[in-house]
Amino acid sequence: MLEIYPWQEKQRQRLLEMQQQERFPHALLLCGPDGIGLDQFAQTFAMQMLCLSKGIDSENACGTCQSCQLFTAGSHPDLFIIEPEEEGKQVKIAQIRELIEYVTLKSFSGHSKIAIIKSADAMNRATANALLKTLEEPPSQSMLFLLSHRPSNLPITIRSRCQRIDFDPVFDQTAVNWLNAQSIDSDLSAELLLRLSGGGPLKALSLVENEQLAFRHNLVNDLKSLTKKGCDPVQIASNWQALGVENIFVSLMRIIQDLIRLKLLQERANLVNLDLKEDLQDLVNSLDLVALARNYDFVLFKYQQSTGPMNYNVLSLFEEIVVNWNKPKTAY
Ligand SMILES: [Zn+2]
Incomplete structure (x- = not known):
């Protein structure tokens, strides 16, 4: 079952408020340092939006309905995820065209049609331009999550058409406790690992796991x-x-x-x-x-x-x- 990370509560509350007030935007730009968990945040929220029988608090996906099962199996027809085919490479224009075609189709469940663009800043200008029209005139049921560690690399035309949600680097006790609970094998303290990761707890974890500290x-x-x-x-x-x-x-x-x-x-x-x-x-x-x-x-x-x-x-x-x-x- 997908969950947000403990340091993402503030951003979750903000999205829930928008949802309750029925002013959820068609495009969200989630920004934060590498290792802050933007992908999991977007996916957790997408799962909640698509859930057919939300949990008792209605703020979480139930985890058991048909939609949640499809989601967990990675085969939900109303979720589309794109990312660069190789790390460090660009998102291709063909991928964006596929995404546009996808969001234009009617949703299978009759609810939202969600697309997540990981590393949105890995779009070059032509690719970003291809996306622009969809951002300007979004199909009624569509919902786009753009994720970026370097939002300043995104064209202003893209940024200005998304509602931006920032995730600040985390160095506080919440992140320290989370790291300590991951049974990491390192001589360095969780506090130091967080500093070295630039405030991205998942990055801190990968530094240890990939022996990137030596x-x-x-x-x-x-x-x-x-x-x-x-x-x-x-x-x-x-x-x-x-x-x-x-x-x-x-x-x-x-x-x-x-x-x-x-x-x-x-x-x-x-x-x-x-x-x-x-x-x-x-x-x-x-x-x-x-x-x-x-x-x-x-x-x-x-x-x-x-x-x-x-x-x-x-x-x-x-x-x-x-x-x-x-x-x-x-x-x-
Ligand atoms: Zn559900």
Whole structure:
């Protein structure tokens, strides 16, 4: 049985209110950091909307009616989900056309016809334009959920036609308790894991499960080698490429932010990578603030290029970062 996560109660209440006041929009844009659980939230709500005999409180799906059974089996005819065919790739225009055709058809149950677009920001301009007309003139029973970790990458025309629901990063006790209940095998505390995940508890969990934490040590060591010029930058860039684009960019930015914090605040610095404090301290002594700030801007700029609509070569983005590390140029 699908349920929302404990940190999503506020957003759930908001949707329930809209439902009760019969002003539920035709398109919702759910935004929040990676690992906040947007997909499960949308699906839980979709299941509730399609349920034929809602539970006693009418706020939850019953879990047993024919609709709920179809939903749980992943074969509900009034639910359509699209996502990029491969991680990091774009949503294709053909997928959007299929979705439009689908929402235009009459619903099987006589209720809503729901579509969920995961990673909505992975639509390029032409694909987004194809969706626009459906957002402007939605078929009467249709309901679209657009999910995005990077809503600023969505065209304004799309954003302005959706009702936006934000999910803030969570670092509070609710998320800590939830993580602790997942019997994770890590030396790091739930609080630290949440920091490292940027406030996305599911992301925190996957960091542990996919052993994605150890590479931060290597990353700091790579930056040390680059600073001492005791390595082959091209080799480092190629090692990074193997570790995953998103992982490297996000970790790199957090490490440089920590270095800046250490530079400015020394002992009082509140670090994200608290477990790497000694290594970071070692590194910060051989870097100046201007270089750090420029490197941060440069990495951010390259990250934006990597997630933007143009298909940049990741290896060459990383090469530019490592080659520029000691003499960082301004990003713009
Ligand atoms: Zn039901």
